[in-house]
Amino acid sequence: MFFRKKLLSSAIASSLMLVPFALQAEQVDSINTLTVTGILPDRLEAVPGSFDIVDERDLERRRPFTVKEALKTVPGINAVDEDSYGLALNIGVRGLNPRRTSRTLLMEDGMPLFLGPYGDPSAHYSTPLDRVERIEVVKGSGQILHGPQTVGGMINFVTRPVPTDGFEGAVTMDAGNQGFRGAHTRLGYGNDTGGIMIDALQKQGDGVRRGHDFDVTEFSIKGQLNLTDRQTLIAKVSRFEEDSAITETGLGQLEYAQDKFQAPTSDHDRFEHQRDSVQLKHIFDINDSATLNTQAYYADAYRSSFRQVNEPGDGSYIIDGTAYSELDRCGTAATAANADACGGRHRPRDYEYWGIESRLDFNHTLFGLDSDAVVGVRYHEEDIRRRQFRDGDPRARDLDWLKSFGTDYLREDIRIDVEAISYFAQNTFHLGDWSFTPGVRIEDLSIKTDVVWAEGDPQDIRQTNRSTDVLPGFGIAWNGIDNTTVFAGVHRGIAPPRPDRDLGEVGDGVVLSKTSPEKSTNWELGLRSDYFDGVSLAGTLFYTDFQEIVIQDSGRFFNAGESEQAGIELAGRIDFGTFYDSAHNVYLTGSYTNLFKAEFSKAVPSENIAAGNRMPYAPRHMASLSLGYENPYGLDTRIGVDYISRQFVDGENTRVESANGQEGMIDGYSLWNASINYRKPGSDITLFGSVYNLTDREYLVSRVDGKVAGRQRQFFAGIRYEF
Template sequence: MRNSKGLMLASAALSLPAVAQAESAAAGQEEALTTIIVTGIVPDDSRLMPGSRDVVEREDIEERAPISLRDQLIAIPGINVVEEDAGGLALNIGIRGLDPRRSSRILLMEDGVPIALAPYGDPAAHYAPPVERIERIEVVRGSGQILYGPQTVGGMINFVSTPVPTDGAMVRGEARGGTRGLYGFQGALGTGSEKGGVLIEATARGGDGIRDSHDFDIWEVLAKGRVMLGETHELRLRASHYQERSNITETMLGTLEYEADPFQAPTGRFDRFEQDRTHLQASHVWTPGDKVQLTTTGYWVRTFRASFRQTDKPGGWDDAPDERGLATGWTVLDRCFDEDDPEPGTGGSADNQITPEASAACGGRWRPRRFHYYGIESRLDAGHNLFGLENTITAGVRWHQERVQRDQFRSSDPAIRSLDFARSLTGSAHREDAAIDVRAFSGYVQNSTTAGAVTITGGLRFEHIETTTLVRRASSTAVDITVDQTDTVLLPGLGAVWQVATGTEIFGGVHAGFAPPRPSRDIGTEGPAPVAPERSTNWELGIRSQPRPGVSLEATLFRTDFREIVISSALGSFVNGGRTRQEGLEVAGRIDTGPLTGSDHNLWLQAAWTHVPTARFGTTSDAAFSAGDGGVTGAPCDDDDGCFNGNGIIAGSRLPYAPRNTLSLTAGYQHPAGIEARFGLDYRSSQQPDPFARVLDTAINASGCSDALCSGLAGAIPAVTLFNAGLSYTPDKGRVTFFATAWNLFDKQYLASRVDGMAAGRPRTIVGGVRMRF
């Protein structure tokens, strides 16, 4: 992040503008590129944000040339991203030791609006904006989070899309291609003036994926407009539609399958994931004076996502009480495997692996789900001089409503591969039918007071959430259960910034964190299991400095104490895990020799290191260990009378997917002729799997396996170091850039995750392309 430490972005009521002038196309060239307005949601004055934060500008993204957002985000301190697919379609982002699964414990936004499937009812991320059209990435990890919500336990990431031009026509385009069929196209066309403008942008990406038959294709179209309604009123409009079609499955591999071929996908030809997302947004910005701005934004988001799979659990493992301990290391066709008399090609052993013929003759399960949310938020940003001191106040309110419809269909009939056929099924084939309605009201106020070199910021967020869950069918049984839940919380935050010298600040703060619980994947016949929201206390103390041009540094100590963390207790089931603690240190910085020496040649070094020595459970659950008949720990489980699988929540054990160290280190060179080169590494230390996987059965069964040994769920995820490199050339520093980038340069084979089984990381990937702007 070029000189990003200590830089702040444009503040906004959902958006306050900061004018960013585009660079000249070439030294001495008379014509400049079109001026655009880049709009963010974080104050540009660092004194107003008493916490750690980062900003990645478009030039940083172009410099790193990432294939997906994951490649860019891992260079930001505090962030751990668990891989799942080659295109980074499903981001799994964890911050400061929090579980990365579906990024459900951080607030992801685009242009100031949450992008989770349902920010309150199902805060999981299956969508992320294509990296090709991102203008800027804003990350907040300190007490400033309370302005955004509802998630404030880990951090906030806001993706800023390409802005509307303000000074004539603008054309941008990019085409890329690479190994394993990777391709990408992006084009933007816009025009505008200070009075208004329009922008249309299209993106397409695809490739063959990491595993066999894991092709993916996405496209997105976005249109934006703005118009000044007089001197003080501005109207901003945005509409976008996104579509994904992929063969990526969430079921990974058992241990023996992975050893045989880590890139296989036994049913990949038929496994599918579909997603359609439409986003509408309108903002009115009223600026009656230099120190006052009121922004009102309405938003409407509808997402349909559906997944089809033929296997559900890796390595023959099953979490049903009377099926414990039967893992064989080989996955089975979920709907067509007979444990007592398995048909040829249906899986379960090395001698009976899943075959394409058996897969083609089998059905599976669909999980179609609809998510619809909308709301309106008004935010006031104003400066005032209470008590004769410089003050800045931000206050706002938001009304938000959402509806979630969850269905699941299962059948051994291969016709179920058609979603229309699946929807026609009734009776026990319709396994789940549940609706979730959420009504939420939130308000916030934050004031910063500056007295000399010290600025003190205090704030308060209010969240009132009413959730109604109606379960019509569960576990293939017709039920009629309605569960109501109301949560009301007050979330205070307090921090301070001390400017100890020019360009150097010491900051510190504390704030209360909150996150709604995400629903379990499967709902039982007694309705959804009660899960309390997460509550935390987050502390920070740090320093950021830009002592001179070309040098930037930030270091932050942090501590997060949870009272009720939410943990995966089995595949798709969630429980409260009690108390946890995360403590650590983030250090990041960059040195550019060009600005330091006044030379046209620039050597640079950039680093981001996160050290999390403490990330542990503070309590032991009553259901921590697996118990056999009669509920006796260590006893065999021959039937479902008293048997249960433990959730593994044991005091002192490490949190899942919380590496002790992550490091991103990159060195580069920029030649005045327009040539740029970089070489870097990304390191991640070992990680622990989900807690429930640590207490799986260890007794060797008739197949010579056990759940712990062969399911693929248990065991550490080893440390890994991956190298990357890039080269670009912009002739005459003009408007056309040729680039090439390589990730996992030395083609290291490594284990990326054990969520849902063993998943291999991305092999060596080389991409080349051309980028143009006019």
């Protein structure tokens, strides 16, 4: 520990030693190379990798109900509709398993959003779209500046800035079918000295399945203080609360055939999530060519779920390791009537993490070339506690009742401590129409797991998983054609080793497996162009070689050898109004992904995985297409369709459906959607409406915990007043 902290101190000192060099740096034409709250630089033409920006105008046009819909237009992204509001976010990038977005780094203004970014990278929270100014998606070599996940991409939610010119705000009210209603208020004031902004929102409604109601509230305060002409302090505090009846257990084959939208135990199943976060950023413009950014963040989250049905499709409950049908006071089938007579299992978990990062961005002319450099270091700690309580008594639905008996009903207590230090450096050399960007990231990680209680008995199982990984990257960009960039890049990717979430049994004891970090080599070749007025095009050919892919099976994580993913991503937009110089604009937007290779390149006999098998939840084709019309009188209307081809759900590529619904195929489907906005020129009021799954198509989205149906037709309408 002493050595690691000494190393951290040395790294910070080294970064600060570069400040005098930055003070002497020769001023070049490009300054302020880093946006304040974004992860993309201002000089986008020099970015040597693929990226997408979903800006506020795009969000207004599409009127997405959730983050998932907002990202369906981004090529390479598979967003799974497991619930109606995106409370448990499932996003997969370029064929990676979308389960809880565990291989895609989620951030808000550069701060990680997972329950535990290293120890449990599960997405049970994402920034509400009401607070978002734009969404940045980075999939190329620029990932090495951020971590810990660098294998699948990054998604950064950039929140609205504090007002700078007086008082402003907005009030939004919307409502729809399935009991949905929501409200959002934003109030702020600012001047040359700084400002403050308050956001408050509340959303509630019914879920995909009957009884899966949800209630979400969030309150946040964001402030900015301009200390001097060159120093700015930004602070943000947020409180998020979720209370829902959404259960992770799906349906078995028979249950799904009877009623795909049923949830027999929804009267008792519960999911609660509270999240408090603090973010503090100091921005020091040392001179016109150098900026020192220091960010500190803290998050404290508690999530607790109560589940009665453990396995779908077997007509039984699992209570204290005993089938529900074996208990006299319980029925023989998982029905609402029988659920009233039984208890279940609680899984309360506590997560706390904090970190501090300092990075220096500066321009220089070392070697006689105009250059943009970034160098920095981050220290990060996590403290995780996972517990489980179970019993068959109906009173066990009350967690406090179970806790009142001490450890009598405690089944599991696992503590996970994480300490991580990250170092990163990158330099972009500009030479005429060319730019060259070498960079490197070092992840030094220690994960300590302590099993205090397991299988209802005290334990003393300790494990430390340490790793130090060097992640280099290199990219090239060429801008020899007006408004066009051709790029190529390669970078080393990594996902931290995953601690086991559920313990396995060997004889009378328990075991704790140890996984290695996922390692990959990611290649890209692409083009983005706005050469013609009113026409934007982008295309990327990618190839990812995994040396240590990790597979999840019923909560267990294990290294499954090697895999390869390759494909092509295309995106474009045509504004015919610009093309023909007309105030009436018909626009066409679209994206397409062909993941022509996503397979295991090495067999794993112990798991019945053969070389050449398709990876789970990796559809070969994904597409999104929208046709819209906007006029100078304030009307903007759009209709679109999203398509996903069929998918395997396990490494065995099982085609025959199992009784519990967890094995089998997921058929492809197309979903139509539409939106409309009207704002009279000069007015402060916007009227809007949106509908998803316009034709009310029935479709399947997941088999992870049994069969889960996709959303039925969902629509909402609302009004926003800005002042």
